[in-house]
Amino acid sequence: MNTKTKASRASDLLKSIQMKPVNRPIAMVVQGVEGVGKTSFLTQAPSPIVVMTETETGLDTLVDSGQADETPRIHVKSWSELDEFVDALLEGDHEYKTFALDCANGAEAMLYRHVTQTEFGGDFGERGFAGYGRGYRVAAPLWDAFLVKLDRLRNEKGMRVVLITHTKVATFKNPAGADYDRYTPDMHASAWGLTHKWADIVLFLNFLTTIEDEDKRKASGGTMRIAYCERRAAWDAKNRHGLPESFSLGKSAKEGWNNFLEALKKGKSNG
Numbered sequence: 001m002n003t004k005t006k007a008s009r010a011s012d013l014l015k016s017i018q019m020k021p022v023n024r025p026i027a028m029v030v031q032g033v034e035g036v037g038k039t040s041f042l043t044q045a046p047s048p049i050v051v052m053t054e055t056e057t058g059l060d061t062l063v064d065s066g067q068a069d070e071t072p073r074i075h076v077k078s079w080s081e082l083d084e085f086v087d088a089l090l091e092g093d094h095e096y097k098t099f100a101l102d103c104a105n106g107a108e109a110m111l112y113r114h115v116t117q118t119e120f121g122g123d124f125g126e127r128g129f130a131g132y133g134r135g136y137r138v139a140a141p142l143w144d145a146f147l148v149k150l151d152r153l154r155n156e157k158g159m160r161v162v163l164i165t166h167t168k169v170a171t172f173k174n175p176a177g178a179d180y181d182r183y184t185p186d187m188h189a190s191a192w193g194l195t196h197k198w199a200d201i202v203l204f205l206n207f208l209t210t211i212e213d214e215d216k217r218k219a220s221g222g223t224m225r226i227a228y229c230e231r232r233a234a235w236d237a238k239n240r241h242g243l244p245e246s247f248s249l250g251k252s253a254k255e256g257w258n259n260f261l262e263a264l265k266k267g268k269s270n271g
Contacts, residue, residue: 139191
């Protein structure tokens, strides 16, 4: 590269510096305990297309029973089908404004089977995928590339991206003291680490429970649903939009989504 070209390149780079915010559609993960309303919550997003992985039938059941609105949805049975459908959204003309994946850990499982078949001759055992963490190391770049493709939906198609994950209770290895149990997404640490870094918002949905007697392990409540927006010892959450510590999901999916939009609006006005 000659001196003139270098100077031109330097000038272009300096001109590319930006100060104004980039208002991209949100990238959000919704995790939570069973039955708290994760799927019905995401159906309230603007013009959604819900991609359901393999055995996920929650939305079908909700629609059939009249507990959720008729919502465009598609079932994918393999990692290749999921990848091809995202390509179709990128390349085709459509009116969908929200890409909703139900669920991310189901997609992760399909990816691991794909890697097992293509890289380890179908062997998921110690001599194949599971041995020395080999499969997870091979899968991680593919999962990262998938998240990059979802970002293209945001950038090129103006679509919000919402991923659902189921949760599990796992022991947190605490480097600063005693270990303790916490809610965590039911995903491998490598995939969740990439997903957590990618997301603008991670919500943890749970029922509000009050402990009345710790010695007798007596609790009450369990009917009010809360979305938590900030990380605590008991769960993972985050947001880059100035959301409050938590907000109520109300008595319906519509009310819960409206409360979320109101929290987003207040976050922007306080920013």
